[in-house]
Amino acid sequence: MNDFLPLPRGVIFKPTDEQLIEHYLKNKIASEKMDFDFIDLDLNEIEPWDIPELCNIGFGDRQIGWYFFGRKDKFSVSRNHTYITTKAGYWRAEGTGCAIYSDDENDHNSLIGMKKPLAFFQGREPNGLLSQWFMFEYRLETNEDESGTLLQAQEESWVLYKMFKEPLLQKLLLLENQLRPLLKGLPAATVEESNQRIGQY
Numbered sequence: 001m002n003d004f005l006p007l008p009r010g011v012i013f014k015p016t017d018e019q020l021i022e023h024y025l026k027n028k029i030a031s032e033k034m035d036f037d038f039i040d041l042d043l044n045e046i047e048p049w050d051i052p053e054l055c056n057i058g059f060g061d062r063q064i065g066w067y068f069f070g071r072k073d074k075f076s077v078s079r080n081h082t083y084i085t086t087k088a089g090y091w092r093a094e095g096t097g098c099a100i101y102s103d104d105e106n107d108h109n110s111l112i113g114m115k116k117p118l119a120f121f122q123g124r125e126p127n128g129l130l131s132q133w134f135m136f137e138y139r140l141e142t143n144e145d146e147s148g149t150l151l152q153a154q155e156e157s158w159v160l161y162k163m164f165k166e167p168l169l170q171k172l173l174l175l176e177n178q179l180r181p182l183l184k185g186l187p188a189a190t191v192e193e194s195n196q197r198i199g200q201y
Contacts, residue, residue, distance in 0.1 A: 013057050014064055017100045020138050021113035025160040028069055029140060038067045038160070043084045043091060048120050048133035051163060065135075065162040072139070072159050081125075089122040089131070100138070114139045135163035 013036070015023070027034050036057055046054075055066040076083050084091040097116030101109050116137045121128025138160040 012064060013067075016103075017115055017138070018103050018112065020067075020160055020162070021100055021140060022102070024067075025069075025113065025138055025140055025158065028160070029157045038069050040158075041068045041070055041161075043070050043161075044086060047086055047088050048091075048131070048135075048163060065164040068161050068163070069158050070161055072157060083125060084118070089120060089128055090125055091118045091120050091135070092125070092128075093118050093137075097137075099141075111141055113141050132165045133163065134166055135161050137161055 024034060024036075024038070026032075028038075038057060039054055041051065041054070051068065052066050055068055057067050076085065082093040094117045097114050099111055100113040100115055102112050104110075116139070118135050118137060120131045120133035120135075122131050123129055
Protein backbone atom coordinates (compact mmCIF):
# COMPACT_ATOMS: atom_id res chain seq x y z
CA MET A 1 0.00 0.00 0.00
CA ASN A 2 1.32 3.46 -0.92
CA ASP A 3 2.13 5.65 2.09
CA PHE A 4 1.03 9.10 0.93
CA LEU A 5 -0.92 12.03 2.32
CA PRO A 6 -4.48 12.43 0.94
CA LEU A 7 -5.41 15.67 -0.79
CA PRO A 8 -7.54 18.03 1.34
CA ARG A 9 -11.13 18.55 0.18
CA GLY A 10 -11.37 21.14 -2.58
CA VAL A 11 -7.70 20.89 -3.52
CA ILE A 12 -6.83 19.86 -7.08
CA PHE A 13 -3.54 18.12 -7.82
CA LYS A 14 -2.17 20.15 -10.73
CA PRO A 15 1.66 20.25 -10.66
CA THR A 16 3.74 22.00 -13.30
CA ASP A 17 6.07 20.07 -15.61
CA GLU A 18 9.04 21.30 -13.59
CA GLN A 19 7.45 20.10 -10.34
CA LEU A 20 6.74 16.66 -11.80
CA ILE A 21 10.42 16.30 -12.67
CA GLU A 22 11.98 17.88 -9.58
CA HIS A 23 9.66 16.69 -6.81
CA TYR A 24 8.35 13.36 -8.08
CA LEU A 25 10.39 11.72 -10.83
CA LYS A 26 13.78 12.67 -9.38
CA ASN A 27 12.74 11.46 -5.92
CA LYS A 28 11.42 8.21 -7.38
CA ILE A 29 14.71 7.51 -9.12
CA ALA A 30 16.65 8.37 -5.97
CA SER A 31 14.26 6.26 -3.81
CA GLU A 32 13.37 9.29 -1.70
CA LYS A 33 10.08 9.53 0.20
CA MET A 34 7.36 11.75 -1.31
CA ASP A 35 4.26 13.34 0.22
CA PHE A 36 2.25 11.98 -2.72
CA ASP A 37 3.27 8.74 -4.36
CA PHE A 38 2.08 7.40 -7.72
CA ILE A 39 1.49 3.74 -8.52
CA ASP A 40 3.94 1.75 -10.67
CA LEU A 41 2.44 0.27 -13.85
CA ASP A 42 3.70 -1.99 -16.63
CA LEU A 43 2.18 -0.46 -19.76
CA ASN A 44 2.69 -3.71 -21.71
CA GLU A 45 0.30 -5.48 -19.33
CA ILE A 46 -2.55 -2.98 -19.00
CA GLU A 47 -4.94 -1.11 -21.30
CA PRO A 48 -5.46 2.65 -20.92
CA TRP A 49 -9.13 2.33 -19.95
CA ASP A 50 -8.14 0.14 -16.98
CA ILE A 51 -5.65 2.64 -15.58
CA PRO A 52 -7.97 5.29 -14.03
CA GLU A 53 -9.45 2.95 -11.42
CA LEU A 54 -5.95 1.96 -10.30
CA CYS A 55 -4.50 5.47 -9.93
CA ASN A 56 -4.56 6.97 -6.46
CA ILE A 57 -4.14 10.50 -7.85
CA GLY A 58 -5.68 12.00 -10.95
CA PHE A 59 -8.70 12.89 -13.02
CA GLY A 60 -9.48 12.56 -16.73
CA ASP A 61 -9.35 16.22 -17.68
CA ARG A 62 -6.37 17.18 -19.90
CA GLN A 63 -5.33 19.84 -17.41
CA ILE A 64 -5.22 17.34 -14.53
CA GLY A 65 -4.83 13.78 -15.83
CA TRP A 66 -3.98 10.48 -14.16
CA TYR A 67 -0.41 10.06 -12.89
CA PHE A 68 1.74 6.94 -12.58
CA PHE A 69 5.32 5.68 -12.93
CA GLY A 70 6.60 3.23 -15.53
CA ARG A 71 9.90 1.69 -16.57
CA LYS A 72 12.05 3.25 -19.27
CA ASP A 73 12.71 0.02 -21.15
CA LYS A 74 9.15 -0.73 -22.38
CA PHE A 75 9.54 0.83 -25.83
CA SER A 76 10.14 -1.05 -29.10
CA VAL A 77 11.08 0.54 -32.43
CA SER A 78 9.39 -0.06 -35.80
CA ARG A 79 8.98 2.05 -38.97
CA ASN A 80 10.94 4.91 -37.41
CA HIS A 81 8.46 5.15 -34.51
CA THR A 82 8.74 4.02 -30.92
CA TYR A 83 5.93 1.97 -29.38
CA ILE A 84 4.65 0.44 -26.18
CA THR A 85 2.49 -2.54 -27.15
CA THR A 86 -0.48 -3.95 -25.23
CA LYS A 87 -2.90 -6.79 -25.99
CA ALA A 88 -5.48 -4.39 -27.46
CA GLY A 89 -3.19 -1.93 -29.22
CA TYR A 90 -0.13 0.25 -28.79
CA TRP A 91 1.07 3.59 -27.49
CA ARG A 92 2.99 5.50 -30.13
CA ALA A 93 5.41 8.30 -29.35
CA GLU A 94 4.63 11.45 -31.33
CA GLY A 95 7.37 13.90 -32.30
CA THR A 96 10.60 14.63 -30.51
CA GLY A 97 9.08 16.14 -27.38
CA CYS A 98 10.11 19.32 -25.61
CA ALA A 99 12.71 20.26 -23.02
CA ILE A 100 11.81 21.15 -19.42
CA TYR A 101 13.98 23.68 -17.63
CA SER A 102 14.37 24.52 -13.97
CA ASP A 103 12.53 27.57 -12.64
CA ASP A 104 14.87 27.85 -9.66
CA GLU A 105 16.26 31.38 -9.39
CA ASN A 106 19.71 30.00 -8.59
CA ASP A 107 19.67 27.49 -11.44
CA HIS A 108 17.50 29.18 -14.06
CA ASN A 109 17.27 27.67 -17.55
CA SER A 110 19.07 24.47 -16.51
CA LEU A 111 17.79 21.41 -18.40
CA ILE A 112 16.12 18.97 -16.00
CA GLY A 113 13.92 16.75 -18.18
CA MET A 114 12.07 15.97 -21.41
CA LYS A 115 8.34 15.74 -22.11
CA LYS A 116 7.07 13.58 -24.98
CA PRO A 117 3.44 13.01 -26.12
CA LEU A 118 2.08 9.53 -26.85
CA ALA A 119 -1.21 8.49 -28.47
CA PHE A 120 -2.95 5.13 -28.06
CA PHE A 121 -4.05 3.21 -31.17
CA GLN A 122 -6.34 0.18 -31.02
CA GLY A 123 -5.30 -2.72 -33.23
CA ARG A 124 -1.88 -3.45 -34.69
CA GLU A 125 0.65 -1.14 -36.29
CA PRO A 126 0.52 0.31 -38.91
CA ASN A 127 -3.27 0.01 -39.23
CA GLY A 128 -4.29 0.91 -35.68
CA LEU A 129 -7.24 3.23 -35.06
CA LEU A 130 -6.59 6.40 -33.14
CA SER A 131 -8.32 6.37 -29.75
CA GLN A 132 -9.19 9.14 -27.29
CA TRP A 133 -6.38 8.12 -24.92
CA PHE A 134 -3.23 10.25 -24.77
CA MET A 135 -0.42 10.81 -22.33
CA PHE A 136 2.79 12.70 -21.70
CA GLU A 137 5.98 10.91 -20.73
CA TYR A 138 8.41 12.75 -18.45
CA ARG A 139 12.08 11.72 -18.45
CA LEU A 140 14.89 12.98 -16.28
CA GLU A 141 17.70 14.71 -18.17
CA THR A 142 20.50 16.02 -15.98
CA ASN A 143 24.23 15.91 -15.38
CA GLU A 144 23.69 16.31 -11.67
CA ASP A 145 25.00 13.47 -9.50
CA GLU A 146 24.36 14.56 -5.94
CA SER A 147 24.09 11.05 -4.50
CA GLY A 148 26.81 9.45 -6.60
CA THR A 149 24.31 6.88 -7.91
CA LEU A 150 21.57 9.02 -9.48
CA LEU A 151 22.95 8.92 -13.02
CA GLN A 152 23.46 5.15 -12.94
CA ALA A 153 19.94 4.62 -11.61
CA GLN A 154 18.58 7.01 -14.23
CA GLU A 155 19.84 4.85 -17.10
CA GLU A 156 17.81 1.80 -16.07
CA SER A 157 15.07 3.40 -14.07
CA TRP A 158 11.77 5.24 -14.14
CA VAL A 159 9.71 7.66 -16.18
CA LEU A 160 6.54 9.48 -15.09
CA TYR A 161 3.31 9.45 -17.11
CA LYS A 162 0.35 11.82 -17.17
CA MET A 163 -2.57 10.20 -19.02
CA PHE A 164 -5.82 11.86 -20.13
CA LYS A 165 -8.75 11.51 -22.53
CA GLU A 166 -9.59 13.79 -25.46
CA PRO A 167 -13.20 12.88 -26.37
CA LEU A 168 -13.81 16.07 -28.37
CA LEU A 169 -10.70 15.55 -30.51
CA GLN A 170 -11.74 11.94 -31.15
CA LYS A 171 -15.20 13.02 -32.33
CA LEU A 172 -13.73 15.64 -34.65
CA LEU A 173 -11.38 13.11 -36.26
CA LEU A 174 -14.20 10.62 -36.79
CA LEU A 175 -16.45 13.31 -38.26
CA GLU A 176 -13.67 14.43 -40.61
CA ASN A 177 -13.19 10.85 -41.78
CA GLN A 178 -16.89 10.55 -42.60
CA LEU A 179 -17.39 13.92 -44.30
CA ARG A 180 -14.16 14.37 -46.20
CA PRO A 181 -14.94 11.92 -49.07
CA LEU A 182 -18.43 13.35 -49.50
CA LEU A 183 -17.50 17.03 -49.53
CA LYS A 184 -14.20 16.99 -51.41
CA GLY A 185 -14.13 13.68 -53.24
CA LEU A 186 -10.94 12.80 -51.39
CA PRO A 187 -10.03 9.56 -49.58
CA ALA A 188 -10.65 9.37 -45.85
CA ALA A 189 -7.91 10.79 -43.65
CA THR A 190 -5.16 8.31 -42.94
CA VAL A 191 -3.86 7.49 -39.49
CA GLU A 192 -0.72 9.49 -40.29
CA GLU A 193 -2.76 12.57 -41.23
CA SER A 194 -4.80 12.24 -38.06
CA ASN A 195 -1.59 11.91 -36.10
CA GLN A 196 -0.30 15.17 -37.57
CA ARG A 197 -3.41 16.90 -36.28
CA ILE A 198 -2.71 15.58 -32.79
CA GLY A 199 0.71 17.21 -32.91
CA GLN A 200 -0.91 20.54 -33.82
CA TYR A 201 -3.49 20.33 -31.03
